[in-house]
Amino acid sequence: MNGFGSGTQASVLLLFTALVTFTLLMCVMAGPDRDDLANFYTGYLSLTPLKNGLAIAGDYISAATVLSTTGIIALTGYDGYVLAVSTALSLVLLMFLLAEPLRNAGSFTMGDVLARTMPGRAVRVAACLVTLSATLPFLVVQLSGAGSLLTFILDIPHVAGARTACIVMVGSLMIIYAAIGGMRGTALIQMIKIVILVGTSAVVAVLVLHRFHWSPDELLTAAQHGSGAGPAFLRQGLQLGTSAGERLDFIGFQVTVVLGVACLPHITMRLYSAPDVPAVRRSMSWAVGTVTAFCLLLIVMGTGAAALVGARYITAADPQGRTSVLMLSQVLGGAPGSAGATILYSAVAGMVFITLLSSVAGMTLAAASSLAHDLFAHAARRGRAKPRTEMTVAVWASVAVGTVAIGLATMVQDWNVGVLTTAAICVGASAVAPTLTYSLFWRGFTRTGLLASLYGGTACALLLLAFSQAVSGTPSAVFPDAGFDLFPMQSTGLVSVPFGYLAGWLGSRLDHRRRAADSLATRRLYEENEARLLAAAE
């Protein structure tokens, strides 16, 4: 399949085993104390800003970012460059707008942030449901991608059984990391991952630039030629098209990415583990710096893949181009079978593998934490659960979330489920972002408004997406032959983000009219909490 001898496969397998053993060992050694809840949910409060920043960046750069974005850059050029910029910008926006008040307001989960002014079970349940509907699709899409990716890397024939086995293997590892390691273990793995990821990407990018004598001109000329698109490669429009509607769709997608990606619960969860506001600021500076540098490397790697591999071969292996990084490393390494080729291919394969493992583990943990903390401890037991019980529940919740994700991923492995990434980002932008901004910055936000923006935003995003062109009607859709594409776009943010904000506002208006006492009480709670929100004053 990928034209390599058994020597390369052996070294890749050896590297995988070493990585798994090493990270499992770290995870067991760093695991939380049995009774310390804060330890499980937030890891070390004593993590230095650099380390915490690396962990945030590690959580932020998922396998989907690494593989899909490189593929999109390699296949569509300019549109991919814009995607890289918006990916980096999303984290910048999180830092400027939400990071500091979020850190002061929350302790473990998103439910804590929202329930600080509106205690009650309905809020907790809503927070948990939205957390699940944002993390599960992301989890499923990455796990099902893991199947085809590992069979590609290890050169196993493409049969369903082999892919299922790979999905189950990656899924079990992810459950073990999340359940045993908790926040502390996953923080360590994210740090290891981001160092490996940025290091390897830098080497690949330097090799690409070196191949083209450090001349952007030569690289871009070759990329235009290799992509088969010519000058269009350096213009907007290859990804979705150039008509007015398709351009609007493109703008909508980019804005959704900017608003949505950084709001996803597994990333905001890392913020609660910073000891104070200056620390969270410095952590975010490191995280933003790392992510931005990585996005620059992504641009070079994607362009390099277009130039050196060529669009024809990339789409032949995977229509979305998710294997382009691996194919690039094969071309760069030199003659097949040589030492350089083996080392480079193994390194990139290892990088992809550890990225995949760590990002699914982080998402499992975020979903499980919300289930245990919001749904079990606060909604079911009304905050009277013993820490030890809650932690046991959190461990079993990771097992449950992981098992469900493995099951779903196995079921959908033959479909093109890239739309699930869009679903997660759209939920982040249309439900989580409005609710968090209102809850942190608007004292008039009430319970009805909160439920309306959480449920309304999620429902609007998912419903529209189900009837969008990403699900049916186009060749790249999940059901290319069906035709229920009533919503003529690939992503829903252009409608669902304003809808989420509007729902929150209207709901609060309604409460002001109908239940003035309740909304006054909420307002008073906001004002009492303001010193804590702004200055972490107790």
Added chain:
Amino acid sequence: MTYQAPWHEPYAREPYAHEPYAREPYAHDAYMREPYAHDPYAQDGPRPGADVAALRSAYRLLRRISTLAALGSFVLYIALSCCAPGLMGARIAGELSLGMVLGVLQLLVTFAAVFWYGRSARRSVDPLALAVRERARATGRSAGAAR
């Protein structure tokens, strides 16, 4: 201890962390965005809400400037990419088009923006937050003593 606060010069000169507001209770009026005419504490000495209000408006200013700058430049960038593809596709040096250069430039400017944000926050927000924390601690202590 002197902070070079660009926006809140008057706060910066005071060693407020050690000095309660009791001495000049109304000194902050001019710098607040929201008039607290209805404030029940206005009649008798220092107002507990004053330092929180100052912190709130400092945060708000910082947040607005940074968010609008980041989001605005990006929205402008994609709007130009979509509405004026000819302009963004114009070659400015060899194969490099204006759109590509602007995209990469945004990533590079990000480093500077993050540095600027950290510096501004240290100067404008942190001293005020420290004052709020000190006051909360003092209030908590006196409340504890009264009990």
